[in-house]
Amino acid sequence: MKIIYNNVDFYYGNNHALKSVNLNIEENKITALIGPSGCGKSTFIRTLNRMYEHIPKTKITGEILLDNENILTDAYDLAELRKKVGMVFQKPNPFPKSIYDNVIYGPKKHGLKNKDALDSLVEKSLRKSALWNEVKDKLNKSALELSGGQQQRLCIARCLAVEPEVLLMDEPTSALDPQSTLKIEELFQTLKESYSLVIVTHSMQQAARVSDQTAFFLNGEIIETGTTDDIFTNPKDQRTNDYITGRFS
Amino acid sequence: MNKKLIRRRRLKNALFQGVLISIIVFSIIMLLLLLYQVFKVGFSHLSLSFITSMPSRFADRAGIASALAGSIWTISLTILFAIPLGVGTALYLEEYANKQSWWTKILELNISNLAGVPAIVYGMLGLAVFVRFLNFQRSILSGALTLALLILPVIIVSSQEALKSVPSTLKEGSYALGVSKWQTITGVILPFSIPGILTGSILAVSRAMGEAAPLIMIGAAGYIGFMPKSPLDSFTVLPIQIFNWTSRPQAEFQDIAAAGIIVLLVLLLSMNAIAIVLRNKYQNRMD
Amino acid sequence: MKKKIKKREFIIEKSLILFAGISIITTLAIIVTLFGETFQFFKEIPIMDFLTGKTWAPTLVPKSFGVLPLLVGTLMIALFSSIISLPLGLGSAIYLSEYAKKRTRKIIKPILELLAGIPSIVYGFFALTFITPLIRQILPQTQIFNVASASIAVGIMTLPMVASLIEDAMMAVPNSVRNGAYALGSTKMEVALKIIIPSTSSSIASAFVLAISRAIGETMIVAIAAGQSPVLTFNPLESIQTMTGFMVNMSLGEISQGTLEYKTVFAVGTMLFFMTLIMNLVAKGILYRNRERY
Numbered sequence: 001m002k003i004i005y006n007n008v009d010f011y012y013g014n015n016h017a018l019k020s021v022n023l024n025i026e027e028n029k030i031t032a033l034i035g036p037s038g039c040g041k042s043t044f045i046r047t048l049n050r051m052y053e054h055i056p057k058t059k060i061t062g063e064i065l066l067d068n069e070n071i072l073t074d075a076y077d078l079a080e081l082r083k084k085v086g087m088v089f090q091k092p093n094p095f096p097k098s099i100y101d102n103v104i105y106g107p108k109k110h111g112l113k114n115k116d117a118l119d120s121l122v123e124k125s126l127r128k129s130a131l132w133n134e135v136k137d138k139l140n141k142s143a144l145e146l147s148g149g150q151q152q153r154l155c156i157a158r159c160l161a162v163e164p165e166v167l168l169m170d171e172p173t174s175a176l177d178p179q180s181t182l183k184i185e186e187l188f189q190t191l192k193e194s195y196s197l198v199i200v201t202h203s204m205q206q207a208a209r210v211s212d213q214t215a216f217f218l219n220g221e222i223i224e225t226g227t228t229d230d231i232f233t234n235p236k237d238q239r240t241n242d243y244i245t246g247r248f249s
Numbered sequence: 250m251n252k253k254l255i256r257r258r259r260l261k262n263a264l265f266q267g268v269l270i271s272i273i274v275f276s277i278i279m280l281l282l283l284l285y286q287v288f289k290v291g292f293s294h295l296s297l298s299f300i301t302s303m304p305s306r307f308a309d310r311a312g313i314a315s316a317l318a319g320s321i322w323t324i325s326l327t328i329l330f331a332i333p334l335g336v337g338t339a340l341y342l343e344e345y346a347n348k349q350s351w352w353t354k355i356l357e358l359n360i361s362n363l364a365g366v367p368a369i370v371y372g373m374l375g376l377a378v379f380v381r382f383l384n385f386q387r388s389i390l391s392g393a394l395t396l397a398l399l400i401l402p403v404i405i406v407s408s409q410e411a412l413k414s415v416p417s418t419l420k421e422g423s424y425a426l427g428v429s430k431w432q433t434i435t436g437v438i439l440p441f442s443i444p445g446i447l448t449g450s451i452l453a454v455s456r457a458m459g460e461a462a463p464l465i466m467i468g469a470a471g472y473i474g475f476m477p478k479s480p481l482d483s484f485t486v487l488p489i490q491i492f493n494w495t496s497r498p499q500a501e502f503q504d505i506a507a508a509g510i511i512v513l514l515v516l517l518l519s520m521n522a523i524a525i526v527l528r529n530k531y532q533n534r535m536d
Numbered sequence: 537m538k539k540k541i542k543k544r545e546f547i548i549e550k551s552l553i554l555f556a557g558i559s560i561i562t563t564l565a566i567i568v569t570l571f572g573e574t575f576q577f578f579k580e581i582p583i584m585d586f587l588t589g590k591t592w593a594p595t596l597v598p599k600s601f602g603v604l605p606l607l608v609g610t611l612m613i614a615l616f617s618s619i620i621s622l623p624l625g626l627g628s629a630i631y632l633s634e635y636a637k638k639r640t641r642k643i644i645k646p647i648l649e650l651l652a653g654i655p656s657i658v659y660g661f662f663a664l665t666f667i668t669p670l671i672r673q674i675l676p677q678t679q680i681f682n683v684a685s686a687s688i689a690v691g692i693m694t695l696p697m698v699a700s701l702i703e704d705a706m707m708a709v710p711n712s713v714r715n716g717a718y719a720l721g722s723t724k725m726e727v728a729l730k731i732i733i734p735s736t737s738s739s740i741a742s743a744f745v746l747a748i749s750r751a752i753g754e755t756m757i758v759a760i761a762a763g764q765s766p767v768l769t770f771n772p773l774e775s776i777q778t779m780t781g782f783m784v785n786m787s788l789g790e791i792s793q794g795t796l797e798y799k800t801v802f803a804v805g806t807m808l809f810f811m812t813l814i815m816n817l818v819a820k821g822i823l824y825r826n827r828e829r830y
Contacts, residue, residue, distance in 0.1 A: 054424060056347060079541070082427030089425075093418040095437055106426035109436060155422070162426055262723035266635055272627035273644055279692050280651050286666045287658065337555035345549055346556075358820075360559050365746070365816035366809065367753025369780050370566060372787075373805045377569035381793055398562050405559070429541055431548045452653070459655025462755035462780070466787050488657045488756070495661050495760055503665060510658050521653055525646065 002027040002196045008062035017043045019220045030197040032207035035217030041200045045168045049085040086159030087168040091175045092151035094143035102143045106162040129157035149180025169199040216240045291507025308501035315473040316490035326393030335404030343412040364402035371399040372466025387468035390480040400453040407449020411442040444527045451524040455517045461488035487513045573802030592766035594800045605766040609776035612683050614751040620691025625698025633706035634728045652696035660760030663689035681763030681775035689757045694747045705739030738826035742819040749815035755780040
């Protein structure tokens with residue numbers, strides 16, 4: 001197992017947002033997190049790279065093992081964690097810099113200065129995110145000139161440039177048109193050969209299309225987990241069944 | 250009956266609008282009159298020798314060289330002190346401080362109160378602390394430190410506004426790459442907010458450039474017959490030189506006061522123009 | 537590498553806290569220096585003589601330290617300048633937020649900002665060489681230095697501040713509030729007077745208080761145009777001396793630390809500081825108590 005959640009509880013102030021969550025995430029698989037909005041799935045992935053630390057008054061208990069090491073201890077270096085666990089957000093958020101500078105932002109801040117190494121890293125990352133052919137002639141153009149879908153793939157490239165092992169995606173296509181969504185979903189399939197992907201999605205079709213494993217969240221609890229096929233064809237819990245058949249949202 | 254009522258209401262509205270427009274026009278006329286008066290009195294006295302000469306007992310020989318040099322010295326040092334301090338404080342308040350804590354609340358209340366303290370009170374502070382206590386004497390250094398404290402709250406507040414405008418998604422994007430806070434500040438936050446910070450800072454600095462009262466309090470001289478060479482020299486600045494000339498009874502001195510004002514206004518307007526250009530560029534990018 | 541970054545982060549955070557601390561130190565230093573000298577002053581001059589005396593002659597023989605002439609002079613400037621800055625500032629704000637088109641706003645706002653950016657020394661010059669002669673043409677008995685001329689200049693100078701504070705509040709009123717009234721056939725004037733002004737009343741009140749506080753602390757205009765004669769008068773056509781005017785006037789000469797003159801300047805400065813501080817706190821209190829919520 002790449003990642004193991006053991007009895008994780010999470011609080012925003014008095015709000016008990018995750019309730020004794022247990023989950024195993026497999027290596028080189030795509031795990032989809034589904035559930036109605038406010039169910040805790042976005043909170044969940046923010047615990048995996050400790051992004052919650054930028055929000056005041058949060059508290060977390062339990063343990064999260066990444067390669068059998070608990071990432072919630074103070075001894076676990078935050079920068080190392082986030083290099084290993086990359087994140088792509090709901091709305092594409094490229095920096096107002098050139099395409100090139102966006103990709104090298106992370107590696108440069110982590111100390112990589114060699115120009116040739118940076119150049120080849122840019123090409124490698126953009127190829128992996130299936131953007132290279134579209135932008136190779138305009139690497140010095142502003143990232144903000146790209147289309148929404150291209151921006152999101154640039155954000156994926158930016159993540160890949162720091163050479164992560166896990167990729168977290170918080171509804172990565174919800175702000176995109178169907179064409180761009182399709183491209184990114186195809187990209188997931190190639191990415192999973194080298195990375196473990198955790199994708200939050202509000203679209204059950206997307207979860208069914210792209211993922212290997214699915215976890216269903218409701219009110220901060222994981223109701224059911226299993227292979228995607230099982231969850232969608234043969235849910236064991238009535239609430240899972242209600243959700244995937246659209247009886248509540 | 251109803252029609253009549255509507256007509257009356259419309260008429261009232263038109264009258265009201267007329268009053269409001271005349272208020273705006275009044276402001277514009279005042280600005281034009283002020284500029285007209287200054288240029289009418291001062292323009293003919295403006296010459297190269299006016300800018301390169303020292304002050305004098307004789308109005309026709311007097312110039313603003315030492316005051317101009319004093320202003321440039323003082324303002325350069327003021328910028329050096331005030332902008333790093335102001336931006337640093339704003340960074341602390343926006344990016345580091347816990348907004349809920351009593352310490353942050355006291356800091357913010359304190360800063361907004363300092364913004365309302367009259368300039369002349371800063372002069373007394375400068376007199377007691379920089380001139381006397383730290384024994385910097387009546388020097389450019391004392392003046393610049395005094396002015397820096399005076400404009401500090403303005404720079405802090407405008408920098409805070411600029412920092413608040415940085416989308417949190419950009420910061421998250423940087424943090425999620427494992428980039429540290431300070432690296433995120435220099436890599437994403439400052440590049441994004443620098444036009445706004447600069448706009449606010451330039452406006453604050455141009456305010457400092459026009460101040461006379463606090464510098465009179467710390468004992469900047471009304472007459473300086475030499476060019477200042479170091480921060481510890483005694484000095485005068487344009488506004489004090491202008492004040493000195495304005496308050497003399499002879500009309501000739503009021504004429505050269507106006508010429509001095511033109512020089513001061515040209516300096517200030519060019520600074521303001523830079524600020525406006527920066528802001529427009531900034532707003533276009535935000536749209 | 538990791539350790540180096542962590543150490544740097546730590547040092548930077550601590551230095552920034554230090555930077556922020558400067559503003560607290562500034563406040564403390566203001567209070568300590570003002571209080572110290574003022575305390576010394578009241579050791580020599582009884583506080584009641586200072587607060588209720590009607591003669592201000594700190595450098596004449598016999599000396600007299602009744603601050604009322606300075607206080608009345610200051611308050612007259614504040615009063616007469618508000619007659620200009622408050623209504624005209626409010627009117628400008630209503631025009632900008634309710635009537636002006638976007639393009640008109642884009643022209644008028646920079647003009648107001650320019651007006652606010654002109655140094656007070658320039659307004660002083662304008663008052664003395666333009667406004668005063670104008671007043672004296674109409675009312676020949678007016679003295680060369682007088683309250684009216686200085687007040688007009690102070691009023692024009694504070695007008696943009698009043699306008700911009702109020703306009704900000706009015707622009708924050710959501711359009712849905714206006715549209716409701718327009719849908720009922722209200723005119724712009726009715727919307728402005730019956731909806732916008734009442735719903736921004738606390739911002740308006742707060743802006744008014746701030747403008748008066750600004751006028752009280754204004755220095756160069758009054759030092760140039762209002763005169764340096766501390767006479768207890770209520771006639772705006774006469775010459776007076778304000779608190780700030782006195783402070784500047786004293787500082788133009790050499791005053792050495794420890795002398796009664798030096799302490800007198802600080803006593804007057806302390807009074808000025810407290811008057812403006814209280815007004816600023818009142819302005820903030822008004823806003824805080826009645827935060828406009830939508």
